[in-house]
Amino acid sequence: MFNKILFSFITILTCFLGIAQEKFTISGYIKDSKNGEVMIGATISKKGTGIGVAANEYGFYSLNLPKGTHIIAIQTIGYATQNFTINLDKNTKLNVELVEEGKQLDEVVITGEAEDKNIKSIEMSTAKLDIKQINKIPALLGEVDVVRSIQLLPGVTTVGEGASGFNVRGGNVDQNLILLDEAPVYNSSHLFGFFSVFNPDAVKDVKLIKGGVPAQFGGRVSSILDIRMKEGNNKKFAVNGGIGTIFSRLSIEGPIKKDKASFIVAARRSYLDALIKPFLKETSPLKGVVFNFYDLTAKLNYRINDKNTVFASGYFGRDQFGASVFKFNWGNSTATARWNHIFNNKLFMNLSSFYSNYDYYLEFKLPASNQGFKWSSNIVNYSFKPDFSWYVNNKNTVKFGTQVLFYDFLPYKATGQFQEGAEVKFVSPKRYGAEYSAYISNEHKVKPRLTLEYGLRVSAFTYLGKGTAFTFRDTIPNTERPLNDSVRYGPREIIQNYVNPEPRFAMNYVVNQFSSIKASYNRMAQYLQLISNTAASTPLDVYTMATNNLKPLLADQVSVGYFRNLKENMYETSVEVYYKYLQNQLDYIDNASLFINPTVENQLLQGLGRAYGAEFFFKKTKGKLNGWVSYTLSRTERLVRGISNDKWFVSRYDRTHVLNTVVNYDLTKYWSLSANFVFLSGTPSTFPNTKLEIQDMSIPYNTTGQRNNYRVTPYHRLDLGATFNFRKNDERKYKQTLVFSIYNVYNRRNAYSIYFRPNSTNANINEAVRFSVIGSFVPAVTYNFSF
């Protein structure tokens, strides 16, 4: 119904606009001349005016101009600006290919104008990392990594090395919507948290949205990490690869039909287990251990005609860990099918449908016996999602769409074989849910200096049968709620419904050519949360949907920022302040039993959260020396009845001060150097202040009852990298680089956590122990090639 009304509205308005305006439209795709990849966010504008538009996620643009002659400039950072003189007397299709800077052809005019998109665009609290930029950052074990790179941006932190995922503005890891070609990825980590699942060879564009989230996105309250895969070179075959300390990678891309269809296939495989084998003693419990990961990313696209393009992409990755007595593996798989359709020069549609699965499997088997234990769990999503961009006129760009998302969970399935012939099964019933959403937003250029974006997303969630819904009686907060009743529901019967309107608003006021003030407000609703009370989330953690007992998580965020570029856009600076208020944030009763528990909901608590802070950013975009410095001052707190004496307490992800510095220096044609330095305040932790002697145990106890009453020592680290480029000139086909890196140069043992234990020789004495995941500096060499 919503769609029907909208379509009628659009059709009428399009006809009206077509008749009433003496204007014409230039539309088309902006692509890279080298490989035919579409260029997300490249801008097209009428020179010398503020009239312009950015290409969307699929490289499509549409610009409306009056009849007459115009000079059109098309530009994006790192590419030579192309200027066209166009005599506009009808709607015109203009597909443009941009040439990388330094490789420009004679006929292309170099304007020398730097990118000032950060000033003019309505986007705020948004960071875009280009894969070329990511490649320059010195990385752990020499392996460039998308998720570790975004952790160097303001407002993004992690609990420590080895922790999966990342925290945005104090949010939990499950509050980030990580999209790989629009399909959600539930566990973004390989090797727990050392590497992310995204193969940099197959990634084109990485965009992190921390605030001012456009209406087209929803489902998570802290951030959107939108990762777009390359389409594959449609001009010529290309091979990229690398041999590293931990893993090797290879990608092949090329045209299936030149300029029409192309593909990319990229794969990685680690060999950590083989490498550590010689260093293990005969007696080591890790002898014979299997420990590796692999992933495969592939994408295919076919341009049927000027108006229709179809895409299919997929990811499949797995981590495996095991020895003679146990096996453990986990991984994600995603598949996306997309259809881009241009209805007319003003209306663009992307229709996506995707499948996403995360699962793990664990098995224990006692040697020489039939006794053992098997355990598995999974979460599956299916979705259908049409999105429309309607370039109404130069002042209004309307985006609208809908999404249907189905959830299919198996919280756990465990089988224990404890004695000959006797098998004990613990199988949780499957859980089902459906999330529906519809949105509409308008980017409205009210005045040349003032742009507004206003929109509304309405999301609804239905917790569905078949299943049993439990109800619990109220009790003292922070204790297990006793079971009251359980009601059985049949297939597709509605157990619980939630509807949430999510208003979105953003504003940009351009003060002058080099500065602007931006503000935004957004409400976000989240219908599933990760159940994890460990410091770092483990691959065994499971998600829970909103149920009759658990309300959806809601967040309201306000951000205000001042953006200023200096020296003709050579330096970008910004200051942003934000305040976020969360409702129904998940927490746990003390000593909660979270695994293989059919009534896990009575172990969970819901409370309030708030986060506020200021983010300062300084970036040098050009020159031999480039990079950025960011500083964040922030606070993240929670209030949960029954915890920490019913008072606000700092969350596990609170970091008061965060300083990130990333510097690149192009020394010679062959050598480039890079460095990054990070400083983060220690994470909060709960320390005991006394001990109880009960049954010969010395049990740590905190008499104040305060949660997170101490902080571990601050984290700081310096990494250095140097890249040697074998190339003699740019045109040489075979390119090779050697990347040398040292992670944690000055060998600091950063505390991941501080814990307490009895002394091993005298159990009457307790001691504090600092646990560091990276205990020394880590040197590495990686060889990369492409041809």
Place this chain on the structure above:
Amino acid sequence: MYKLVYKIIFLLSSIFIFTSCEDVIQIKLDKGGKLVVIDAFVDDLRKPQIVRVLNNTDYFSDQSSEPISNAQVVLKDLTANKSYSFTYAGNGNYQFNITPADTIAKPNHQYELNVTVNGTLYRALATQKRRAIASKIDLKKDYPFIDTSLVFLGIMDTLIEQTPIGNGPAEKFYTTLLFAVDIADNNPDYYRIKAFRNDTLFNKTNDLLLCIDGTGGEVYNSPEPFSFFSPPVTFLGFQKYQKNDKCKAEIHSISKEAYNFFLQAQLQVTNSGLFATTPENVRTNIISPTGAIKGVGWFNMASVTTTSLVMGL
């Protein structure tokens, strides 16, 4: 199950031994407030029953907790309407000497513990759990169709002759396994198994042996009328015994809440590594009056089954 999951998580985090390290550091902790700590695990063994009443002590203190010597400790059997007064025996121990013919602990009776310190009454409630370790007599009576020759309670010793590993010496020692049969029905039984070498309890936190229905997991609606205690749960710790050493096992049938208390305490004492949970205070079942110094600890009434073996005989 909870315990197993945390063992798995601990195992997972062990892979970080390649890069990770642990350093003992000095930390100044705030001084904790005063508490009354009650350690009351009463059982039906024919030996003096002890309830300990102590103060808490600083976390890093190398001194034992200060005993409270002026408390009044009374155990009430609410079912039988009887009271037993414990007398102070020094070092925070309050003792009740049972008569050779009787114990104060009786299955399915309800008990209340009253500890009065400086006029403040601390209370706790417990129900004595059944003895669910099957004897041939029980089985003959309740399950006449069972071949009772298969059923026994005992300890098995195994001589290990360990060849030298690396530069280590060759070793010869005994290890032990406990065999027992739990009556399986819709009511799970929770156990703490205490292992002794020559009457000395293996008392480190890591020596704590806990199980449910003898199998490590709750057996609801088990198709079997009984289930065997099975290794590794009943592998009586990685303890070494020499010839003629006596190994004794006490199987304490405890409440579910007491089982959880031990599990939580063990987790808090050994909570470490990458996947450590948020440190939390253990839940206790001591009820304190509002405004008074808080009482913490645990009160449990257990039925105990004992078996022992002398090594190498």
